[in-house]
Amino acid sequence: MSRERNHAVAAGGRGKTPWQPVVLIALLTAAVAGVQLSGASEYLQQDRLKVLIASYGTLAPFIYVLIYSLAPVLFLPALPLTLVGGIVFGPVWGVVYTIVGATIGASLAFLVARYAARDWVASRLTGPKWERLQSEVALHGWKVVAFTRLIPAFPFNLLNYAFGLTKIRFAHYVLASFVCMLPATVAFIVFSSSLLDLLSGRVSPAALAGIGLVLAVVLVPVCYRRRKASQGGLAATE
Incomplete structure (x- = not known):
């Protein structure tokens, strides 16, 4: 019975279609249409945003990195901040400031759990998946960190x-x-x-590259889970 149940689950996993890319494209299309119909595209000018950020002078990158560093500690969603970083600072410095902020934020949360509030965090992270994480780290060390960053299986x-x-x-x-x-x-x-060009109805090579990269990032976990489900189903029938 166990083998049949595992095989059925795996077969169901193979039958599912990855809906995340479809949702992403649908939301982007709806956003473009909404901006065009509302006439808000004139306010979505990257130059205007850059002038606004430039008013903070050399402090602007530090303010962005500081906010991004606090987001993981305070359980704030990072995606909106990432989008702002790309819009304001561009594809090069946006990556630099965002990865620095994300790394500092992840490190701060790590240090809080290890030294400042270990008992409090441990009381809330209970269950088999967190116990398994600890055992996997004990066996494989940094490789588990790398794996969960590339293929997120837990909330960041x-x-x-x-x-x-x-x-x-x-x-x-x-x-x-x-x-x-x-x-x-x-x-x-x-x-x-x-993104602002897309919302204004202009499709550039950079926009197409960005969409392709995002779809690849979204599809990696989906493909991984489908592969694991398939392997589980094959193992159950052997």
């Missing part, structure tokens, strides 16, 4: 705290997080750097 903000409860070295955690968060960071920054 909770994951930062969870790694603080493991025995992984802080330096290994920071380096693996920095390197393996780069692909998604580059994808979303390249996409958002041309």
Whole structure:
């Protein structure tokens, strides 16, 4: 019965279609249509935003990095901040400032869990999946950090705290997080750097590249889960 149930689950997983890319394209299309119909495109000028940010002078990048660094600690969503980084700072400096802020934020949450509020965090991260995370880190170390950054299986903000409860070295955690968060960071920054053009109805090569990169980032976890489900189903029938 167990083998049949596992095989059925795997077969169901193979039958599902990855809906995330469809939702992403639908939302983007709806946003473009809404902006065009409302006449708001004249306000979505990248130059205007840059002038606004430039009014803060050299403090603008530091303010952005500071806000981004606090977001994971306070459980704030990082995606809106990432989009702002690409729009305001462009595809190069947007990546630099965003990956620095994301790495600092992940590190701060890690240190809070390890040294400042270990018991409080441990009392809230209970259950088999978190216990399995600790055992996997004990066996494979930084490779688990790299894997979960490339193929997110846990909520990002909770994951930062969870790694603080493991025995992984802080330096290994920071380096693996920095390197393996780069692909998604580059994808979303390249996409958002041309987002205002897309909302205004202008499709540039950078916009197409950004959409392709985001779709790739979204599809990686989907393909991985489908592959694992398929392997599980094959293993159950052997």
